[in-house]
Amino acid sequence: MxxxxxxxxxxxxxxxxxxxxxxxxxxxxxxxxxxxxxxxxxxxxxxxxxxxxxxxxxxxxxxxxxxxxxxxxxxxxxIADAGNLHPLQTAFVEKGAVQCGFCTPGMIISAKALLDVNPKPSRDEIRKALDNNLCRCTGYVKIVDAIEEAAEMMRKDDHE
Ligand code: FES
Ligand code: FES
Missing domain, CATH: 3.10.20.30 (Beta-grasp domain)
Structure with a gap:
């Protein structure tokens, strides 16, 4: 084979x-x-x-x-760049979007796929992008907050 x-x-x-x-x-x-x-x-x-x-x-x-x-x-x-956390990883930590952490890799991957094609998503668009990602701990609000925050950080980085 x-x-x-x-x-x-x-x-x-x-x-x-x-x-x-x-x-x-x-x-x-x-x-x-x-x-x-x-x-x-x-x-x-x-x-x-x-x-x-x-x-x-x-x-x-x-x-x-x-x-x-x-x-x-x-x-x-x-997804980290040369040892630096990706903005999504930073924002998940800063916004308290990680509790047990089991769902976090999948959430961040879904979020990255979204932000790569839509750098300024609405909260509804973020929720839709996560509709196949389950979290038992956070209630999702902090996850959506973190993705919004990361999107903003990434837009700023692009303009620097
Ligand atoms: S382990 Fe793949 S979708 Fe649940
Ligand atoms: S942080 Fe525990 S399942 Fe999402």
Whole structure:
């Protein structure tokens, strides 16, 4: 069987003996030890496992690994820039949008996918972008606040 080559966080990985039905989440967490994407429901319902696949937020638990060959995969580990936290990560901490933290990687991935195409979203647009991300702890308001704050920080950075 040919090894599967996946580009993850700007680096190529060669993975051997990948079964046709093996998910991207399984490859990330259990073969490559990339554990930022969390395993919650494993059925595509909670969003804890989200990654960016060619810039689109997808659930890694319902994405087959071999379908990701030739695509760009970014996990939460890959969104910081040269060791500096991404503005979304900073804003989540500052706004108290992280409690247990289990949903946070998926939330930030969904938010990044939104801000990459819509730098100034309304609160409704933010809520819509998170409609596949569940959080048991925060009540969502602080998460929406954090994404608004990050969007503002990113717009300022763009103008500097
Ligand atoms: S673990 Fe993938 S959506 Fe819940
Ligand atoms: S912070 Fe605990 S599930 Fe969201």
């Amino acid at each position: 040919e090894p599967l080559i996946l580009n993850i966080n700007h680096r190529n990985y060669q993975i051997f003996q990948v079964e046709k039905n093996e998910t991207l989440l399984s490859v990330l967490r259990y073969r490559l030890d990339i554990t930022g994407p969390k395993e919650g429901c494993s059925t595509g319902d909670c969003g804890a496992c989200k990654v960016l696949l060619d810039g689109v937020a997808v659930n890694a638990c319902t994405t087959l690994a071999h379908r990701c060959a030739g695509k760009t995969i970014i996990t939460i580990e890959g």
